[in-house]
Amino acid sequence: MKRLLVTGSNGLLGQKITDILLQGQFPGFEYIASSRGSDRFGTSSRYRYLDLDITHHEQVAKAIETYRPDIIINTAAMPNVDACEREPEKSYEVNVVAVAHLIAVCEHKNIHLIHLSTDFVFDGEEGPYEEEDVPNPVNTYGKHKLAAEELIQKATCPWSIVRTILVYGVLRDMSRSNIVLWAKDALENGQSIRVVNDQWRMPTLAEDLAKACLTIAERKATGIYHISGKDMFSICEIVEAVAAYYRLDASFICKEKSEALKQDARRPKRTGFILDKAYERLDYVPHSFGEGLKLIDEQLAKLQSS
Numbered sequence: 001m002k003r004l005l006v007t008g009s010n011g012l013l014g015q016k017i018t019d020i021l022l023q024g025q026f027p028g029f030e031y032i033a034s035s036r037g038s039d040r041f042g043t044s045s046r047y048r049y050l051d052l053d054i055t056h057h058e059q060v061a062k063a064i065e066t067y068r069p070d071i072i073i074n075t076a077a078m079p080n081v082d083a084c085e086r087e088p089e090k091s092y093e094v095n096v097v098a099v100a101h102l103i104a105v106c107e108h109k110n111i112h113l114i115h116l117s118t119d120f121v122f123d124g125e126e127g128p129y130e131e132e133d134v135p136n137p138v139n140t141y142g143k144h145k146l147a148a149e150e151l152i153q154k155a156t157c158p159w160s161i162v163r164t165i166l167v168y169g170v171l172r173d174m175s176r177s178n179i180v181l182w183a184k185d186a187l188e189n190g191q192s193i194r195v196v197n198d199q200w201r202m203p204t205l206a207e208d209l210a211k212a213c214l215t216i217a218e219r220k221a222t223g224i225y226h227i228s229g230k231d232m233f234s235i236c237e238i239v240e241a242v243a244a245y246y247r248l249d250a251s252f253i254c255k256e257k258s259e260a261l262k263q264d265a266r267r268p269k270r271t272g273f274i275l276d277k278a279y280e281r282l283d284y285v286p287h288s289f290g291e292g293l294k295l296i297d298e299q300l301a302k303l304q305s306s
Contacts, residue, residue, distance in 0.1 A: 119165040124268025
């Protein structure tokens with residue numbers, strides 16, 4: 001049994017990893033979940049849970065010394081792109097400094113560090129991208145995630161970087177939203193929503209990303225991996241697909257150019273990933289976006305009936 005520690009386990013990806021492990025799909029792991037505050041998943045009798053803030057180096061060092069994980073999957077981050085632009089010092093602390101502390105501990109204990117990164121390390125001028133393509137971030141979030149990647153690539157412990165795109169899914173406590181749930185809720189309530197039609201992404205189902213991370217851990221796969229959905233859409237097309245699936249009034253969708261939204265952080269125009277490496281080395285099989293919406297619908301129905 002390998003001992004696996006996940007940081008940020010209260011987030012969408014963290015909870016999906018927890019769910020998959022509790023289903024027994026990856027039986028080779030002894031699981032330790034960690035996040036700030038109490039356990040939102042709520043079944044910690046079946047695994048260890050730690051109240052852990054990765055920006056506190058002493059906390060992290062003590063936890064790792066106590067529980068001695070073989071593998072750490074770091075899902076903790078400050079992912080709000082506009083907030084990172086407004087608060088660059090806080091972004092740097094969470095997205096870079098905390099990662100540097102994790103690297104130091106992993107090097108000392110020879111722990112395999114699996115770190116979550118983003119398509120925003122690219123400028124979006126020539127997407128979709130392969131793992132070897134040269135990053136060129138256009139906002140603070142992307143610059144800080146790239147800085148963390150560069151630190152990891154110099155590490156002497158085993159390491160993996162998992163870049164992903166626009167993750168969506170359902171949490172059992174509905175504590176986090178994402179583009180799919182946001183669009184569904186707004187349109188169901190008859191709210192007009194402004195959506196850009198000049199940015200393109202490959203949205204990623206959280207279950208697919210979680211399984212990919214666990215496969216990397218199981219196979220001890222090192223290096224950089226691109227993990228996303230397989231369908232490319234404009235942001236507007238994603239929202240229109242949500243409207244179509246739920247038979248909602250698409251007239252509430254206001255199509256805008258990026259400049260019109262006046263967001264704090266610039267976004268890359270077209271990212272997307274070439275997934276050949278994940279297909280070949282991880283046997284990665286992502287859901288289509290339509291299949292992802294169907295799964296979300298089933299999960300929401302189950303939550304409403306419980």
